Amino acid sequence: MDFTLASFVNALILGLSIGSIFLVAALGLTIIYGTAGVINMAHGEFIMLGAYASYTLQNYLGVPFFLCIPLSFVVVALIGLVIERLLIRYLYDRPLDTLLATWGVSLVLMQGVRLIFGSDPKYIQMPSFLSTNIAAGPISVSIFRVFIFLVGIGLVAAVWWLFYKTEFGIKLRAVTQNKEMAASFGINSGQVYALTFALGAGLAGIAGSLFGVLNIVLPTMGMGYVVEAFLIVVTGGGALLGSILASGVTGEAQSIFAYIFNDTFAQFLVFVLIVIFLRFRPQGLIATGGARR
Amino acid sequence: MAIDRRRFLKNSALAAGAIAAPHVWIPGVREAGAASLVEGEPIKVGILFSLTGSLAVPEEDSALVMQYAIDEMNEAGGINGQPIEPIIIDAKSDFKVYSEKARELILRDKVISIFGCYTSASRKAILPIVMQQESLLFYPTCYEGAECTQNTVCTGPLANQHSKDLIPYMVEQFGPRVFFVGSNYVWPKESNKNAKIWLEEAGGELLGEEYVPLGSSEFGPVLNKIRAAKPDFIFSTVVGASDIAFHRQFKQAGFSADSMPIASLTTGEIETKAMGAEYGAGHFLSAPYFQALKNPTNEKFVEGFLSSKYGKNGTTHYNMEETYTSAYVFKGALEKAIAEHGVGDVTSRRVRDAAAGVKVSADVSPEGEIWIDENNFNTWLVPKIGQCQPDGSFKIVKEAPEHVAPDPYSIYPDIGVCTAEGLKTPDGNIRKDVI
Incomplete structure (x- = not known):
């Protein structure tokens, strides 16, 4: 393919968009892994639940799409809270067991949704002005991708505010750095973990309602996203800023490699580069401080 | 227990037999x-x-x-x-x-x-x-x-009953410039090998050929390449969930079925229902059967x-x-x-x-x-070509005059x-x- 400036700029813009999709998918996982140290294999299924929550709200209750997004957050956060209280809280000291347990949770959620909704794909409608593009000469970008990008920025800002500007954030960072020390200052670490897990699940719910529109709503839809999300979190090192950088870099790399070569080779190349990177910097881009369990 | 020579030979023979006839492993x-x-x-x-x-x-x-x-x-x-x-x-x-x-x-x-x-x-x-x-x-x-x-x-x-009519029909209706998009496995690649021959016969021009990983949901890079190549129509062998993502992102990227339709070998009634009829409307499918x-x-x-x-x-x-x-x-x-x-x-x-x-x-x-x-x-x-209507059903626009041999x-x-x-x-x- 011939190289032109316009198509290269298009590839750069698309890279930002792919990066923002990665980030939205990984944000919930970053928070859960970065603070509570839980390797949440059910993250993809939380995304899937978000999509089904939006589908149910829209189809059975007639809720408009923009309202479905925050409501999906609430629904999936509540489900996450229940799972944390019933299961995860017994496993905080056993990180490898959380891996197995959450994998089991993911299977239960997937089959449960299949039993309730069936395995045929569902359809979420969105306002028609989102399903077109904006163009300036040869430069073009789809409005829905811009929308996801803006939602991504909004979510990052909200999480940053929560972590660094609120009392809950101070407690949360204290618990992350040293659970026992924080507890000795009267912080209820169990409660902090529960709320954090719910928050992470809720963020996955928002991702689900967006991805359900971009792609497809299926019981198995989360399986692809969980791989991307883990890639971002591990490359980023578990911190919020690390995930932002990692998703930006991988998104651009994916887009530019796909522009130069093709999609399949781009994916291969990105994975290989990440493996090489982690060989030399296993702690990721930005290593979180504090005690690792 | 010492393994004597005889027992060793017997066991080896059993193992070799088991490898040679793997079905005996099934309980x-x-x-x-x-x-x-x-x-x-x-x-x-x-x-x-x-x-x-x-x-x-x-x-x-x-x-x-x-x-x-x-x-x-x-x-x-x-x-x-x-x-x-x-x-x-x-x-x-x-x-x-x-x-x-x-x-x-x-x-x-x-x-x-x-x-x-x-x-x-x-x-x-x-x-x-x-x-x-x-x-x-x-x-x-x-x-x-x-x-x-x-x-x-x-x-x-088979391929000769599938894309052989579709490609000339699309060239005649929309123009000779084509872009191929497919999932990355054996069937799309073989189908495209066939399609290239029919395309040459119909006097068409292949502008690009892209494959996305099976199950992939990111079509941004492919759509950018399509935008740069400006084809008259797209020939698609994308399958499964990817096909739905492809059609959605196609419309979300500002493309329209009126000016650049997708001629597919797979996008039928099930897929159209899953993606939403507004994303499928106007595109084409070759198949021997349509619900309509x-x-x-x-x-x-x-x-x-x-x-x-x-x-x-x-x-x-x-x-x-x-x-x-x-x-x-x-x-x-x-x-x-x-x-x-x-x-x-x-x-x-x-x-x-x-x-x-x-x-x-x-x-x-x-x-x-x-x-x-x-x-x-x-x-x-009898191969047929259908065009997806705004309600998600297909209208048969061309039907082969007689049965085609596989x-x-x-x-x-x-x-x-x-x-x-x-x-x-x-x-x-x-x-x-x-x-």
Whole structure:
């Protein structure tokens, strides 16, 4: 393919968009892994639940799409809270067991949704002005991708505010750095973990309602996203800023490699580069401080 | 315990035997051997589709329609007065499971035939055991051809019955400049090899050829390349969930079916319903069957299936119809085999041989009369082109004037010609079991 400036700029813009999709998918996982140290294999299924929550709200209750997004957050956060209280809280000291347990949770959620909704794909409608593009000469970008990008920025800002500007954030960072020390200052670490897990699940719910529109709503839809999300979190090192950088870099790399070569080779190349990177910097881009369990 | 020489030799011989004949590893299987029928007892058939996983979208419906067809036949008295007993297996979208379960169906359950598989990868996974045991596979969907086995019957279109009409039609209607997009596995690549030949014949120009990983949902880079290339139409062999993402992102990127339609080999009623009709409207599909076909048999089939307990998904689809007709090809072939050999001597291989020339008449087959080729055991059918309407149904815009013969080696004349006994190579040899 011939190289032109316009198509290269298009590839750069698309890279930002792919990066923002990665980030939205990984944000919930970053928070859960970065603070509570839980390797949440059910993250993809939380995304899937978000999509089904939006589908149910829209189809059975007639809720408009923009309202479905925050409501999906609430629904999936509540489900996450229940799972944390019933299961995860017994496993905080056993990180490898959380891996197995959450994998089991993911299977239960997937089959449960299949039993309730069936395995045929569902359809979420969105306002028609989102399903077109904006163009300036040869430069073009789809409005829905811009929308996801803006939602991504909004979510990052909200999480940053929560972590660094609120009392809950101070407690949360204290618990992350040293659970026992924080507890000795009267912080209820169990409660902090529960709320954090719910928050992470809720963020996955928002991702689900967006991805359900971009792609497809299926019981198995989360399986692809969980791989991307883990890639971002591990490359980023578990911190919020690390995930932002990692998703930006991988998104651009994916887009530019796909522009130069093709999609399949781009994916291969990105994975290989990440493996090489982690060989030399296993702690990721930005290593979180504090005690690792 | 010391291992003496004799014991060592004995154990080695056993191990070697086990490796040479892997079927003895299956618990509960004592002896291999072809299935045969017993007068008055149920006729066992295997139904092997993915009911879960990424391939469940088209395959689960095939499993349902197969059960519908069997119920219909059993109500009408079965075959030779014997009821048909389906053994339904979930292959879980996993090629390992396909081959394991096919082995169980053949060796343990002793089914007379397996109906199943959707992707070429799963077909190629189970064919070795099917051929080794002289069993029988009814493969009810489109595929790329270039196979010649003595143990398969296919009721879907081959490449020469699929894209050969579609490409010239699109060139004539929209212009010569084409962009190919496909999922990255064997069927799209082979289909595109065929399509390139038809494109050249039609005087078209190939601007680009892109493959996305199977199951991928990111079409941004491909759509950017399409934007830069400015084709007149797109030829798509993207399958499954990716196909839905592709159509959605196509519209979201500002493209329109009016100025740049997608001509697909896979985007039928199920996919259109899943993506939302506004994303599918205006695009084209080549298939032998559409739900909107106007004939009494199809109306009866659509109404009967949708009101049955299997019709909860609300649509019929070319893939489902090809599965439905495969059940009736099986019935015709089995009746012929029983008449020729008697019930006790019917084997899977004899059913396959009897399928040669079996017709499914227009009052049974919803797509109209079809019959099985006597040499390569694929199907003579009438290819049609449909355009998706704003309500998600398809309008037939072109129909071949007569039945088109299946030709599995149409672009590989140097390899040979498929005959009932095997692939006849140009030097006159017969090669069996070519996959």
